[in-house]
Each structure stands twice: as structure tokens, then as C-alpha cells.
Amino acid sequence: MYILGISGGHTTPRDIIRGGGHDPSACLLKDGKLIAFAEEERFINVKHAPGYCPNNAVKYCLNEAKISLDDVDYISFHVWHQHPDDRRAMITTVLNKIGAFLKMSAVKANTFMPRHHLSHCASAYLLSGFKSASIISADAVGDHGQTTLLAEGENNSINFLNDYMMPHSLGYFYGLLTEYLGFRFANGEGKVMGLAPYGQPKYDFSEIIRCGNIIHENAPPQLWVNKEIYGWAGDQPKLESILGPARKRGEPITQRHMDIAATVQKKTEEAMYKLTEYLVERTNKPKLAIAGGVALNCCVNGVLLRSGLISEIFVQPSANDAGVALGSALLCALYYGDKIDWKMEHTYYGPEFSNNEIEAELKKHKLSYEQHDDIASIAGDLVSLGYIVSWFQGRMEVGPRALGNRSILADPRDPKMKDRLNHRVKHREPFRPFAPSMLAERASEWLIDAHPSPFMILAFNVKKEKREEIPAVVHVDGTTRPHTVERSVNEKYWTLIKTFEEKTEVPVVLNTSFNIRGEPIVCTPKDAIDTFLKTGIDYLAIGDFLIGKT
Structure with a gap:
């Protein structure tokens, strides 16, 4: 059974002010398993995509499963309005927008409408x-x-x-x-x-x-x-x-x-x-x-x-309103008899691009590049030498954190790296901290009361004797917001960090999202190349290709 979960698409000013029109998203379940999940902002390059319908996110989910909207058994959409007539009007409006975007004369689908906070609860507990x-x-x-x-x-x-x-x-x-x-x-x-x-x-x-x-x-x-x-x-x-x-x-x-x-x-x-x-x-x-x-x-x-x-x-890593698309779909799946028996261990449910697709985009931009079989080791070496490396691999993350597939990476040992990144790339307020990715098996050596943190959504105190070793990712109060990386979850990214450790004896890299201030995380090879070219990033490691400016 296919279930399409959607969030967003209601565009009245009152809804947007109340928070109901931000972070539109779509996900697709097949027999209770998550096939695809993405936020609309990534496709249209508008951060949080306030007031937008998740048209592109829906299209991506359907394409990932190689189905059409007619193949979907249920469309689940969390309740927003209180009166039943308003709810029906809302879902009709959203489905008409999606249908028009997909060039369908009409959208005929069964709908399921759980409540907003119940959908949030489901997105966390059930996974x-x-x-x-x-x-x-x-x-x-x-x-x-x-x-x-x-x-x-x-x-x-x-x-x-x-x-x-x-x-x-x-x-x-x-x-x-x-x-x-x-x-x-x-x-x-x-x-x-x-x-x-x-x-x-x-x-x-x-x-x-x-x-x-x-x-x-x-x-x-x-x-x-x-x-x-x-x-x-x-x-x-x-x-x-x-x-x-x-x-x-x-x-x-x-x-x-x-x-x-x-x-x-x-x-x-x-x-x-x-x-x-x-x-x-x-x-x-x-x-x-x-x-x-x-x-x-x-x-x-x-x-x-x-x-x-x-x-x-x-x-839930998509704890914002993007996550209610997932929660509502999970509730629908349970209601109609599918089993939900898996744990969410990663966020890699977005688009992926082949080396052929990436190389075609590099040629369009007339860029010089090298191809490597061991791109993770090459990138890890470059980070250890002090270069800022943008890292574009595999399926895009869903949620507000870059977790090793759409990331900008740097050396956390450099006390000036935070200022370098802000000046050359991110242009953020100087008081905002950067976060680390670290080998999960080494986290207890660096964090007090370490706990798995696969989604960069928990703050920990860094051990006092370790703070001076990674100053670029330790906040003013001695805390950090780590991403603990399991080899079984993302082997390529784990290999990059392991290479950095072999060069430096530090199993930690600075990881910030691959975007600039005011824009969402990059989605496509074109997005990645454009961001690389207009910032002070030194290298772009995209698929098996490496592009440098030095």
C-alpha cells in the first residue's frame, strides 16, 4: 500500500502567521516503509518555503518510487482548520494545486486527516x-x-x-x-x-x-x-x-x-x-x-x-512542520493495517545523483575536475591540511541539519576556522556556533555523558581537557551539538572522518550545512556548483569528482 504524506500548501496570510504554512514537505510510504521524504524549500531555493505547496516534493517522491499519483492508495494530511468544511476545503485546495502541477485533470484519492500534534507525536514515537x-x-x-x-x-x-x-x-x-x-x-x-x-x-x-x-x-x-x-x-x-x-x-x-x-x-x-x-x-x-x-x-x-x-x-530529526507529513502518513499506515516496525537511524531520503549526471553538470559549467575512486580519503586529507571542503554525496538529508551528504567540512582544531567560515562562506552572526561530526565509537572520549546523537539535535558538554583540541566546534559555554557517525549508517562519510583522524589523531571534523545564509541546503549538483563558485570554499567533492580553486 502506498501512502503519500504531505504538509503545507495552505497559503492564507493568517495561516502563515500562525505557523501553518511553513516547511511544506512530502513523504511516501510503501507497506509501512519510508521510500522518500523531502522538503519543498530544497527544490525552489526558498528557505522554509512559507505558503508554498509541496508540489516538487510530491513529484520527487512519486518519481523515486516510479509511480504516479493515481497509484497512491491514501493521501494523508494533518488537520489544520477546526471546522470539517474548512478542512475539506483545505485538502481540496492543496490537492488541486498538486494535480495542476503534475498536469492531472483531477486528483482522485482517498484522504486521511489526523490532528497536527498527534502527527508530531507519531513521527517521534513510532520511529x-x-x-x-x-x-x-x-x-x-x-x-x-x-x-x-x-x-x-x-x-x-x-x-x-x-x-x-x-x-x-x-x-x-x-x-x-x-x-x-x-x-x-x-x-x-x-x-x-x-x-x-x-x-x-x-x-x-x-x-x-x-x-x-x-x-x-x-x-x-x-x-x-x-x-x-x-x-x-x-x-x-x-x-x-x-x-x-x-x-x-x-x-x-x-x-x-x-x-x-x-x-x-x-x-x-x-x-x-x-x-x-x-x-x-x-x-x-x-x-x-x-x-x-x-x-x-x-x-x-x-x-x-x-x-x-x-x-x-x-x-525526530524533522521535528518542525515538515515532520507532520511523515507522522500523518505513519498514522494512516497503522490505521489501514500496515506494520511500522523500523527505527529511524538516518535522514537520507532525498534525491541522489549519479556520476554521469554530476559530470554533465560539471561540463555545463566548463569546470576542470579530477575523478577519484577514494574521494572520501582525498577529502579527509584536504580537511586535515586546513582547506574548506564542500561535500555532496548520496541521497540528500531531510530536516534542518546536514548530516554528511550535503555538508561543508573544515578542521575543528583551527581556532580561527569559525571566523574563516563566516567571512568566506556562511556570513553568519559571529556568536553562532559550528557543530562537529565525530566517529560514534570515539564520542565518549570527547563528550561528558555521551549518548548516540545521529541527528545533531542534542547538546553535550565537551570534556575540559578536550576543548582546546577542537576550539572551532566548542561553544562559549563549553558545549557542542555533535553528529555521531556510525560506519554502518554512512560508510563514505565515516571513512572521511577516519582519514582525518589518521592524519591528526582527532576523530572529529567541523560540519556545517552546504548553503549560504538565507538559503536552504543544496539539493542538486547545479545548486552545489553554484554555491561553491560564489563562496570562499576551497574544494568541492561531489560524487567521485573533485574540483578545486587552488
């Missing part, structure tokens, strides 16, 4: 490998005003326990303070997370957010967000009355802004701790599966992992 688990979905808002869902999973069944409704939203709280600090909602939250360690959580947020008061025994903690803080950049009078003037975009960042960012991060960590504490105590299930936009906060995830409340954690 976690956990038989029993506590489950949290937290983002800005889903259907019916639901902002957070607490649930438990047992034998692939999800049982609803508690939820929180607007305006009491951790996602909106973080996003609105992101706007206050001069960054963009649903885009700049990672910048606030990166800024936070430079400050101290010294601000009184009691008029903004509270979490933890218990009404009576066994009741969930109260989560309260002041509805008066809602408002966008230039129109946040309540926040300004509490915290002072908002930072305008482009203005200098002061210590006050750093301290506010630190307080935002601290309050989010405290709230997620309280929710997890209550949930695990109620369910007696110490394994935690989480999704939703809040789950992209790797520092929160690291706090939960180290808290002692849980024994294991699985964070």
Missing part, C-alpha cells in the same frame, strides 16, 4: 525504536489552538493524556521573544539559542511565562503565557513595558540582549523539564520521544537527557 515511551509534542500552535500534547506510547498505540491551548504556547513564547530580540519568528530561534550562553538568565519573566504550579496532586503543571505579549516586530508594547525597548533588526547586540536571550532559554528549559517530570512520573515510562518545533532546541534536549528523569531520548 524511536521504543516499545513504551513518554511522548511530547510542543510547537507554536496546531489545530483547535492546541500548542502542546503530552501522551504515552505502548506497542505502537498513542494514548492522549494532557494538552495545552493558546495562548499558553512554548513555541510562541520563544518565537515572540525571538522577534523582540530582532530576529525572525519561525526562522531565528536558533540564533537566540546560540546567543543565550553569552548572557545570564537574570531577568524576571513572571509577567511573561510561568510553569510548574500544581493545582492539586497528580495534575499536570500549569503552563501560563501572558496573552498580552503577542505581537510582531515593532508592535510588542507589553514586552517593551517589561523588558525595555526591543532590538530592531540590524542593530548592535548588547549584553542586555544576551541576558534576555539567556532568560528565554532558561525558562524554556525549566518548562520542558516540568512537563517531562510530570509525564514520566505519570506514565512510568522513562524513554522519551519528542517532536514539534520546540524539539529543535538542542540545549533543551540536552538538559532533558542529563536531567535524570529519563533513560533514553529520541528526537
Whole structure:
């Protein structure tokens, strides 16, 4: 049975402002197994693709399986609108857009419409490998005003326990303070997370957010967000009355802004701790599966992992709204009898290109190149010599992290590498950290309380004696957000890091996404070549080909 999961495509301004129109995506399941999964932004080169329908992502999924839309048994789309008539109108609009893009006169398909946060929960729990688990979905808002869902999973069944409704939203709280600090909602939250360690959580947020008061025994903690803080950049009078003037975009960042960012991060960590504490105590299930936009906060995830409340954690790598396409498809598959009996161990579900396709694009660009049978070893050598190497291999990752197939790689030992990358390639704010990829079998030598981190979505403390060895990937607070690489999952990338280790005795490389600021991660050979040529990257290793500028 083929099931197509889709997210996005509803384009009214209200939907986009509420967060319902960003990160459109599509995935395809065959008999419960994931065949393809990709985000629309990669095909159209518009970051987050707000308001776009996942037309290209759908086309890719169908092409990957060599089927047409007529071969799909069910199309699953998470609920957004509350009224049944609005839901039917929404899915009809989206399907008509996809049909027109595919040049079909009409789309005739059975549809399945699970709820937004239930889809997030499914995307995490059903692919976690956990038989029993506590489950949290937290983002800005889903259907019916639901902002957070607490649930438990047992034998692939999800049982609803508690939820929180607007305006009491951790996602909106973080996003609105992101706007206050001069960054963009649903885009700049990672910048606030990166800024936070430079400050101290010294601000009184009691008029903004509270979490933890218990009404009576066994009741969930109260989560309260002041509805008066809602408002966008230039129109946040309540926040300004509490915290002072908002930072305008482009203005200098002061210590006050750093301290506010630190307080935002601290309050989010405290709230997620309280929710997890209550949930695990109620369910007696110490394994935690989480999704939703809040789950992209790797520092929160690291706090939960180290808290002692849980024994294991699985964070859906596509925790943003791209992931609800997957979650809704999984729920549909279960409902109609397919088995979901696999664990998500990687994110390589996007397009792949042959050497012939790559070479044709190189010739179009009239580039000189070499072909190597051992491209991973060649690239590892170049990184060890201090060169910045862009790495384009195999199937593209889905989700916001580059995990060794669409990456820019550099030497983490160089204390000046962060500035070099920012100046020559990424053009990011200087306070934002870079992250490492490391051999999974060596992680415990470098990280305190190491834990598998295949999706670069957990923060760890680096051992003090190791911090000076890899300064380019250690943040100001001594933490890092690692990608632990298993040989069995990505042998070519593992070989590159192993080669770097053989040259340097360091089993770690700096890994940042293959893109420039404001653009999505590259998808095609053309994207990769164009980005390589317009930046200060030294080498491009693409398929078996190597292109250099020196």
C-alpha cells in the first residue's frame, strides 16, 4: 500500500502567521516503509518555503518510487482548520494545486486527516525504536489552538493524556521573544539559542511565562503565557513595558540582549523539564520521544537527557512542520493495517545523483575536475591540511541539519576556522556556533555523558581537557551539538572522518550545512556548483569528482 504524506500548501496570510504554512514537505510510504521524504524549500531555493505547496516534493517522491499519483492508495494530511468544511476545503485546495502541477485533470484519492500534534507525536514515537515511551509534542500552535500534547506510547498505540491551548504556547513564547530580540519568528530561534550562553538568565519573566504550579496532586503543571505579549516586530508594547525597548533588526547586540536571550532559554528549559517530570512520573515510562518545533532546541534536549528523569531520548530529526507529513502518513499506515516496525537511524531520503549526471553538470559549467575512486580519503586529507571542503554525496538529508551528504567540512582544531567560515562562506552572526561530526565509537572520549546523537539535535558538554583540541566546534559555554557517525549508517562519510583522524589523531571534523545564509541546503549538483563558485570554499567533492580553486 502506498501512502503519500504531505504538509503545507495552505497559503492564507493568517495561516502563515500562525505557523501553518511553513516547511511544506512530502513523504511516501510503501507497506509501512519510508521510500522518500523531502522538503519543498530544497527544490525552489526558498528557505522554509512559507505558503508554498509541496508540489516538487510530491513529484520527487512519486518519481523515486516510479509511480504516479493515481497509484497512491491514501493521501494523508494533518488537520489544520477546526471546522470539517474548512478542512475539506483545505485538502481540496492543496490537492488541486498538486494535480495542476503534475498536469492531472483531477486528483482522485482517498484522504486521511489526523490532528497536527498527534502527527508530531507519531513521527517521534513510532520511529524511536521504543516499545513504551513518554511522548511530547510542543510547537507554536496546531489545530483547535492546541500548542502542546503530552501522551504515552505502548506497542505502537498513542494514548492522549494532557494538552495545552493558546495562548499558553512554548513555541510562541520563544518565537515572540525571538522577534523582540530582532530576529525572525519561525526562522531565528536558533540564533537566540546560540546567543543565550553569552548572557545570564537574570531577568524576571513572571509577567511573561510561568510553569510548574500544581493545582492539586497528580495534575499536570500549569503552563501560563501572558496573552498580552503577542505581537510582531515593532508592535510588542507589553514586552517593551517589561523588558525595555526591543532590538530592531540590524542593530548592535548588547549584553542586555544576551541576558534576555539567556532568560528565554532558561525558562524554556525549566518548562520542558516540568512537563517531562510530570509525564514520566505519570506514565512510568522513562524513554522519551519528542517532536514539534520546540524539539529543535538542542540545549533543551540536552538538559532533558542529563536531567535524570529519563533513560533514553529520541528526537525526530524533522521535528518542525515538515515532520507532520511523515507522522500523518505513519498514522494512516497503522490505521489501514500496515506494520511500522523500523527505527529511524538516518535522514537520507532525498534525491541522489549519479556520476554521469554530476559530470554533465560539471561540463555545463566548463569546470576542470579530477575523478577519484577514494574521494572520501582525498577529502579527509584536504580537511586535515586546513582547506574548506564542500561535500555532496548520496541521497540528500531531510530536516534542518546536514548530516554528511550535503555538508561543508573544515578542521575543528583551527581556532580561527569559525571566523574563516563566516567571512568566506556562511556570513553568519559571529556568536553562532559550528557543530562537529565525530566517529560514534570515539564520542565518549570527547563528550561528558555521551549518548548516540545521529541527528545533531542534542547538546553535550565537551570534556575540559578536550576543548582546546577542537576550539572551532566548542561553544562559549563549553558545549557542542555533535553528529555521531556510525560506519554502518554512512560508510563514505565515516571513512572521511577516519582519514582525518589518521592524519591528526582527532576523530572529529567541523560540519556545517552546504548553503549560504538565507538559503536552504543544496539539493542538486547545479545548486552545489553554484554555491561553491560564489563562496570562499576551497574544494568541492561531489560524487567521485573533485574540483578545486587552488
